[in-house]
Amino acid sequence: MSATQSDSPRKVAFLVAGEGIERVELTEPWDAVKDAGFEPVLVSPDPGEVQTYNHLDKAETQKVDQTVAEADVDSFDALVLPGGVANPDALRMDDAAVAFARDFLASGKPVAAICHAPWTLVEAGALGPV
Incomplete structure (x- = not known):
């Protein structure tokens, strides 16, 4: 995927919770999106800042x-859903975040889910009834 001048x-939306995001699972795809000429946008249930982690240590x-x-x-x-253990768990408990992921799935646009992030997609119904 690459962006051209005409488009x-x-x-690319990066959907994360306020805390528990594995740093590298956010920053590496973020940089790849920028390198491809796209604009990454951090989307979260709450305004302000989100806390990333290197495993269990705050980053x-x-x-x-x-x-x-x-x-x-x-x-x-x-849409990119970064992982981390706590991030996807918090997202799947947030109705608005699940609805955003569900709407993305319904749109047919690409969705990438890293590590534990498929939990959010399961909650959004990506696998059908479970």
Whole structure:
């Protein structure tokens, strides 16, 4: 996937909870999206900053660009769900975050789920009734 001048800026939503995000599972795909010419956008249930982790140790924070309530699936070309143990668990308990993921799945746009992140997709019905 790469962006061209005619279709720029294409946006990729990164959906995360406020805490428990494995740093490398956010930063590496984020950098890859930027390197491909797309604009990564950090989406979270709450405004402010999110806390990333290196395993169990706190790492850096990142500023939320849009809350889930503000974000519109039609504004994005793809969705990335970073992992971490606590992040997907918190997301799957948030109705608005699950609805955002569900709407992305229904749109037919690409969705990437890293490590534990498929938990959110299961909650969004990606596997059908379970």
